[in-house]
Amino acid sequence: MVALSIIEAANTARATDSAAGRPYVAVVAGGTSGIGMYAVQQLARTHGQAGKTLSRGLRLYILGRRASDELLQSCRELCPFGQFTFVQAKDLSLMKDVDRVCEEVIAKEREASLKEGHPAKIDLLVESQGILHFGGREDTPEGLERPMAIAYYGRARIVDRLLPLLTQSVTPAAPGHVAFVMNPQLEGNIVEADLSLRNPKNFTLRNRGSHLSIFTTFYMEALAARNPGTLALVHYYPGGVKSNISETSSLGFWMRAAFRVAMPLMRITQVPEDESGKRVDFLGETSVYPPLNYKVTPGGATAKVPVGKGADNKTGSGCYRINWDDDVLKFNDKAAAYRAKGMADTIYQHTQRAFEVIASGKKFTE
Numbered sequence: 001m002v003a004l005s006i007i008e009a010a011n012t013a014r015a016t017d018s019a020a021g022r023p024y025v026a027v028v029a030g031g032t033s034g035i036g037m038y039a040v041q042q043l044a045r046t047h048g049q050a051g052k053t054l055s056r057g058l059r060l061y062i063l064g065r066r067a068s069d070e071l072l073q074s075c076r077e078l079c080p081f082g083q084f085t086f087v088q089a090k091d092l093s094l095m096k097d098v099d100r101v102c103e104e105v106i107a108k109e110r111e112a113s114l115k116e117g118h119p120a121k122i123d124l125l126v127e128s129q130g131i132l133h134f135g136g137r138e139d140t141p142e143g144l145e146r147p148m149a150i151a152y153y154g155r156a157r158i159v160d161r162l163l164p165l166l167t168q169s170v171t172p173a174a175p176g177h178v179a180f181v182m183n184p185q186l187e188g189n190i191v192e193a194d195l196s197l198r199n200p201k202n203f204t205l206r207n208r209g210s211h212l213s214i215f216t217t218f219y220m221e222a223l224a225a226r227n228p229g230t231l232a233l234v235h236y237y238p239g240g241v242k243s244n245i246s247e248t249s250s251l252g253f254w255m256r257a258a259f260r261v262a263m264p265l266m267r268i269t270q271v272p273e274d275e276s277g278k279r280v281d282f283l284g285e286t287s288v289y290p291p292l293n294y295k296v297t298p299g300g301a302t303a304k305v306p307v308g309k310g311a312d313n314k315t316g317s318g319c320y321r322i323n324w325d326d327d328v329l330k331f332n333d334k335a336a337a338y339r340a341k342g343m344a345d346t347i348y349q350h351t352q353r354a355f356e357v358i359a360s361g362k363k364f365t366e
């Protein structure tokens with residue numbers, strides 16, 4: 001477990017690291033609620049507490065469906081010199097909407113950075129959009145299974161679209177970071193002959209959870225390998241955290257009632273909201289989660305925290321599976337067997353094909 005005091009000190013050090021260039025730019029998808037929103041608020045708090053003179057400055061893009069004046073107002077109160085922009089998503093399970101939202105982020109960032117005289121860039125991208133879904137298969141008009149489309153394909157497409165800004169480090173001291181809030185512990189079997197689980201026999205909740213999880217890790221690994229020195233990625237399990245997910249997902253009456261009954265009990269073991277936000281923001285820490293082939297300079301707030309072991313069990317390999325307490329999760333032997341067969345690249349190619357087919361206006365049927 002990385003102690004919360006270390007997390008707080010490291011987050012402040014990153015917010016005030018003048019060598020890493022001004023300002024710190026973050027994008028939080030699913031930033032309007034729950035874990036994403038806590039990460040947004042803690043970023044604002046950390047920079048606000050550092051103060052206008054010491055902070056590098058903060059520019060934050062919040063992506064979500066429900067615009068929240070209250071959230072923007074609270075960010076401005078926490079960090080009066082920060083720039084907070086809400087980018088309206090309609091439905092991030094549709095790649096068409098993902099592309100539109102990303103174009104808006106890129107245009108806004110280009111405009112803001114031009115005014116300030118630095119290249120358009122993104123230091124940290126957090127993706128936390130997702131729903132709970134226990135029902136049968138439902139496909140989007142683009143041919144993707146809806147929960148997979150929100151929590152995997154849509155998230156991967158956001159990284160894909162924002163990659164030029166994520167890898168545009170102003171200095172080598174500031175590589176880009178990506179964190180997906182999900183669950184690497186669900187990694188299990190891959191139905192290799194039916195990656196989209198179109199055969200009803202293959203479409204089980206277990207297989208869907210496993211594909212969601214292992215596709216995420218493998219896509220991240222493929223990106224880490226393709227962007228050495230410039231991009232680090234984390235697949236993060238947040239632990240139990242209070243959120244709106246059981247209310248906003250289209251769960252049946254009984255499932256929602258069960259959540260309401262269980263909620264007070266779950267509170268006992270949940271990660272407090274503030275702590276969750278700080279721990280998610282820490283996933284952008286280069287000294288612990290560096291890109292592949294990145295030379296970490298030891299010392300500072302994280303001097304006692306080892307450089308993370310990557311998903312492939314190699315230290316500092318650029319893609320990390322991280323537990324709620326910011327520790328590296330136990331190495332997954334099953335995933336290792338798939339990796340040895342080249343499945344990370346297979347998943348990357350499958351995902352790119354889905355993007356290409358959908359971008360050409362066709363339905364993905366593979």
Ligand SMILES: NC(=O)c1ccc[n+]([C@@H]2O[C@H](COP(=O)([O-])OP(=O)(O)OC[C@H]3O[C@@H](n4cnc5c(N)ncnc54)[C@H](OP(=O)(O)O)[C@@H]3O)[C@@H](O)[C@H]2O)c1
Pocket residue numbers: 029030031032033034035036063064065066067089090091092093128129130131132150151181182183237238239240241242243244245246248
């Ligand atoms: N909370 C936990 O204990 C826990 C544990 C393990 C894993 N997770 C995972 O963590 C992630 C975040 O969950 P949370 O608990 O923070 O949930 P949450 O409070 O419901 O937040 C989910 C976010 O996703 C956005 N979203 C959902 N569907 C969307 C869509 N179709 N298009 C665009 N945005 C969409 C929501 O936007 P709007 O609010 O603007 O609609 C919201 O900002 C999920 O993937 C969840 O599975 C959560």
